[in-house]
Amino acid sequence: MCAGRVQLPNPHLDDEDGDYLMHLEIPREKWHLFNDIKFVCVGGTVGRMEELAKQLNESLRGGTDLEDSFVNQRYGWFKVGPVLCVSHGIGTPSLSVMLHEVFKLLYRAECTDVRLIRIGTCGGVGVRHGTVVVSTGAITPGFEPVYVTSSLGEPLRLPTDADTDLREELVNSKSADDYFDVISGKTFCTEDFYQGQGRIDGSFCDYSKEDQRRFLQKLQELGVVNIEMESAGVLGMAGKVGIRAAVVCVVIVNRLEAELPTATPDEMREFEDYPIKLVKRYIINKLSN
Numbered sequence: 001m002c003a004g005r006v007q008l009p010n011p012h013l014d015d016e017d018g019d020y021l022m023h024l025e026i027p028r029e030k031w032h033l034f035n036d037i038k039f040v041c042v043g044g045t046v047g048r049m050e051e052l053a054k055q056l057n058e059s060l061r062g063g064t065d066l067e068d069s070f071v072n073q074r075y076g077w078f079k080v081g082p083v084l085c086v087s088h089g090i091g092t093p094s095l096s097v098m099l100h101e102v103f104k105l106l107y108r109a110e111c112t113d114v115r116l117i118r119i120g121t122c123g124g125v126g127v128r129h130g131t132v133v134v135s136t137g138a139i140t141p142g143f144e145p146v147y148v149t150s151s152l153g154e155p156l157r158l159p160t161d162a163d164t165d166l167r168e169e170l171v172n173s174k175s176a177d178d179y180f181d182v183i184s185g186k187t188f189c190t191e192d193f194y195q196g197q198g199r200i201d202g203s204f205c206d207y208s209k210e211d212q213r214r215f216l217q218k219l220q221e222l223g224v225v226n227i228e229m230e231s232a233g234v235l236g237m238a239g240k241v242g243i244r245a246a247v248v249c250v251v252i253v254n255r256l257e258a259e260l261p262t263a264t265p266d267e268m269r270e271f272e273d274y275p276i277k278l279v280k281r282y283i284i285n286k287l288s289n
């Protein structure tokens, strides 16, 4: 067995004849084409993943046509040499379906030494917009460092620490002439964008502005620097199958100051490019060493 080869803790997979990647729609006869994958980058929208793929393609392959890509009504994926960029939608339920299938693909394709990086947007907790946060780990409602999913109707709790080496390498990928700051801290991961993140502008709200203030202050006291909706799933699931993972998100609003972004559409587009720049630089450096 090759060292570093992706292994999955599911004994039933080896009995399965027609293992089918139902949502990624990658047919069995193409699985071996993914054998060279070393980096899987995931992000909410197809557009952001396509942008990353285009930028990587420019740098790694001189802008030739993308090797392989696919977009359906659910997800989109783009392969650029050893990098697979896949969209995941909003929240951990959508993310987890895609990750199960990506992990099976990596296993079937006999990939080795793969790293998984989520690239996204987030709210900041006392952190100004445009700042890039590389998570040290995720905490979830209940304020514990666990991703809580389920198995046979019972809670399944998976630890949510980011890989320390990968996180440090990502932080160190900042260049002196980048316009943005890069920081590290805990990420609060929720299953809801409104009440779950202490917003008061959802369709219903059961608490006062003072409760909201106390909640955000509590997060800050716990070392939380940002809030989003997928980090716990990425880190919990990657940990379960032994793949190194990290989460890199750009702050689009400081939640201690506002509910909604105050930046202009042009600034927002620029912010979204910051984590792409950082991750792209990290990957290119790794591949050239």
Ligand code: R2B
Binding pocket: 044, 089, 090, 091, 120, 121, 122, 193, 227, 228, 229, 230
């Ligand atoms: C950040 O932005 C999305 C919600 O607007 C969600 O995917 C997240 O984590």
